[in-house]
Amino acid sequence: MYIDISKYTPKKLYISDNEQKTVALQILNRLKTLDPYCILAGGAPRDWLFGNTAKDLDFYYSVPNRWDETMIQKSLEKVFPNVEFTCTQKFSDSILFLPENDEGLDYLKDVNIRLVLNAKIESQDCQFVCTGDGFSIYNFPVSIS
Numbered sequence: 001m002y003i004d005i006s007k008y009t010p011k012k013l014y015i016s017d018n019e020q021k022t023v024a025l026q027i028l029n030r031l032k033t034l035d036p037y038c039i040l041a042g043g044a045p046r047d048w049l050f051g052n053t054a055k056d057l058d059f060y061y062s063v064p065n066r067w068d069e070t071m072i073q074k075s076l077e078k079v080f081p082n083v084e085f086t087c088t089q090k091f092s093d094s095i096l097f098l099p100e101n102d103e104g105l106d107y108l109k110d111v112n113i114r115l116v117l118n119a120k121i122e123s124q125d126c127q128f129v130c131t132g133d134g135f136s137i138y139n140f141p142v143s144i145s
Contacts, residue, residue: 021048023122024057028144030079031128035061041143042127049142056125063114065132072115072130080121085128089116 024040031038042058063072069090076085112131119126 020053023124027121031059031061033079034075039143039145045142045144056127058127060129062131069115083119083121085117085119088118
């Protein structure tokens, strides 16, 4: 059975309607060469749902557990040549200490997260959250895959 969602969804919610959404989909499609199950989640899909521009784009993907931080970064650099990635979070087997007010940082409590890298792609601030094997899709109220 086919349901035409355009009857129920305002046009401004379609992903291809503005430049930011188009860039996000291009990044997501390229990232799928590393992980076909990667997602765009967090604030961007939520902001778009409410008709707002997102402040950044958060992508979640997984790589084999045997990959070290250098291999993870090089794999992204291969997929996104001429983009500079900076590491903002490294996770190890040590205990992760979060700030007292950790609202909005629930994803950092996931022990599967290995590395978080930031980059600017097509004038968009992007965050790449990398997990190891056994990546679980986070319980995001809104995400795009």
